Every structure is written in structure tokens, then in C-alpha cells.
Amino acid sequence: MSTDAPADPSRRPFAGSANPRAGRGESPLPTAAAAYWEAAAASFDEEPDHGLRDPAVRAAWAARLRGWLLSGPAAVLDLGCGTGSLALLAAEQGHRVTGVDRSPRMIARARAKLAGREAAFLVGDAAEPPVGERRFDAVLVRHVLWALPDARAALRRWAGLLAPGGRLVLVEGRWGEAEPIGVSAAELTSLVAPLAAWTRVESLVDDPVLWGKEVTDERYALLAEVPGRDGAVADAPLASPSG
Numbered sequence: 001m002s003t004d005a006p007a008d009p010s011r012r013p014f015a016g017s018a019n020p021r022a023g024r025g026e027s028p029l030p031t032a033a034a035a036y037w038e039a040a041a042a043s044f045d046e047e048p049d050h051g052l053r054d055p056a057v058r059a060a061w062a063a064r065l066r067g068w069l070l071s072g073p074a075a076v077l078d079l080g081c082g083t084g085s086l087a088l089l090a091a092e093q094g095h096r097v098t099g100v101d102r103s104p105r106m107i108a109r110a111r112a113k114l115a116g117r118e119a120a121f122l123v124g125d126a127a128e129p130p131v132g133e134r135r136f137d138a139v140l141v142r143h144v145l146w147a148l149p150d151a152r153a154a155l156r157r158w159a160g161l162l163a164p165g166g167r168l169v170l171v172e173g174r175w176g177e178a179e180p181i182g183v184s185a186a187e188l189t190s191l192v193a194p195l196a197a198w199t200r201v202e203s204l205v206d207d208p209v210l211w212g213k214e215v216t217d218e219r220y221a222l223l224a225e226v227p228g229r230d231g232a233v234a235d236a237p238l239a240s241p242s243g
């Protein structure tokens, strides 16, 4: 992730492994941060890993996504979908995508980006997605969980949105060197493991093409599968290229 988040320490839910706003019923984002994403929507796609405009960057994310999502047309819920760049890749791979974001401007861009495709976009809270009783084969969340006030509750909710055998695909990191923000793979694994039949962390640091530059901070995807109805679980997938 690039410098795309406000430098607001109150938005560091994993700092000290606790978010002071968690559990107090407060808005998932302080007003200033929600306004930040609204303002950021117009230029969001200018970062290589956001807009995926460079064919090499786009191909690198497409290859990862292909490895992370189940084969065959799957129902994918993309939470905090932003301008829909990953949603578009998933749709291009034959999946039916539902995207949710709090920012109406982000959603407007996502709708335009996926116009004519089998995709739906909703303005709403990623922590409580407005999808009713629908269940999904995959819940995809990139660079959003770290900013939620109660990550544990959000993860429980997301696991409950999965069809038996469905998969969480969480792309996160700890960005920056001096004062890193975000969530480490170890922290996230400890939150997800109790919900999952298996978890697997794939490092994304050694693949500069994903980011359009060399990176040295922690970046990863965490995959997790919920048990099937009969308790059966598939094997953890093999790592994607360079993973």
C-alpha cells in the first residue's frame, strides 16, 4: 500500500494490539477519515497497486488472485473495494463480484469500472456488509481490516458470510519503517486461526512488480478456509508465484 491513509494514530487499530475505539459503538472511521477516502477517490487509481494501470502490475495481481480464489465461477465479496480494481480482476476471471465500500465516490468509480459485468456495488460498512442472508465462496479484503475499530468482530462476521468451504482472502501489511501502521501477519493469524480449518500466509514483499517498486516492509496475503458443512476441508493451496 502506498501513502494512501491519513496519518492519524487513532486509525491504528492494531497499535499495541488494541484499538481504543473498539467496542464503544463508534463509527468505524472517524469523520475525518471517511472524508479522507471520499477525497482520495478521484486520485486513488494513480498509485500502481491501486489502479493496476501498468500491465505488468495488473498481471502480477491477476496471477495472485487466480491462486487465491477458488476455481470456477465463484461468488466473491470484496469489502472496502475502493475503486474496484481487484473486483475487476476477479470479474475478468469469471467470478460474480459484490463490492462494498463506505465511500460513495469509491463505489461510483467501481460501478463505472465494472459497467456491463456481472457485479454489484453497495455503499455500506465493511464490518457489517449489507448483504442480508447471502453467502459467498470468498470474502476478499485488501488494505481495509487494519483500519477497522474491531477487527476480531469483523473477522467473525466475515467468516459467517462464507458458504461451507468458503475462503477468506485478506491482503494486509505493516507499512513504513520508523512508525509502521497496519497489522502483522502473526497478529492477523492469531485472530483468524480460531475461525478457520487452515490458514496460510503468503509474503508479498519479494514481488516488487505488485507494488510498482521495491518494498521492504511487511506485506502479505492471509488465506483461510472455513470448514465445509460436513466438517470436510480442502488442502491449503500451494503458494502463488514468488509467494
Ligand SMILES: C[S@@+](CC[C@H](N)C(=O)[O-])C[C@H]1O[C@@H](n2cnc3c(N)ncnc32)[C@H](O)[C@@H]1O
Pocket (backbone or CB within 6 Å): 001, 004, 028, 029, 037, 038, 049, 050, 079, 080, 081, 082, 083, 084, 085, 086, 100, 101, 102, 103, 106, 124, 125, 126, 127, 141, 142, 143, 144, 147, 148
Ligand atoms: C486502502 S483503500 C483499499 C481499496 C481496495 N480494497 C483496494 O485494495 O484497492 C481502503 C478502502 O476501504 C474503505 N473503507 C475504510 N473503512 C471502511 C469501512 N468501515 N467500511 C467500508 N469501507 C471502508 C475506504 O473507503 C477505501 O475505499
